[in-house]
Amino acid sequence: MTDKNNKIPFNEDNYTHNINRNNERKLDRRGFMKTLVGAAGVFAVSSLPWGVLAAKELNGLGDKKYPKQKIIDVKSLPIGDAVDFYFPGEHDSAILIRLSDEKYVAYQNACTHLRCPVFWKKDEGEMLCPCHHGKFDVETGAPTAGPPRRPLPEIYVKVENGTVFAVGVKRYEA
């Protein structure tokens, strides 16, 4: 039994025994060079999407454009106060805080924990989420206490002729 099954019938570089092609399994110099050229081709093709994405970023197509939107008149927002608004969509609640004469910050105020609305605590100088006492830094939107781990998305604001406008949303960076 052992001897019967353990024999190689004949010496041949062909494991199928019904296809005959000369040197099918041999990788010669030319075949190796072909493989290398093929590899170069694969590299070239796989570079294309990166180039396209990078070009897109360079042209600023990665940033979404929103029409600028009036938030409030400067004179109706005293320093240290906050006002709620909606940007960029009508269900994206946001908050604008006037920190000083010139300095305004705005964030989308859905808490990054479970999306409760975040409030501005004027006397404590920080943003508070009442649901689980998450706190955010008012200057950057970064979480400082409680369950939230991600910063609040920042909204770019611009002041023109005594009116505060929302002009864009900062891209999310993890």
Next chain:
Amino acid sequence: MKRSYVSVALLLAILMLNIIATQYMVHQYFYENYTNTIGAAIINVILFPAAFFIYKKGVKIND
């Protein structure tokens, strides 16, 4: 049967350059240096016709 392995060596060098350019490209993309990304991508694309050319030459000389 005198064979030159110069073209094989050149192709291997191109493969090495491909690897370097690809790694550079991906890293520069995430570092947001998009001009460098495009440069590396162009290098990668140009290396393919170069490799093909070297292959053609190598085959002609030796066979």
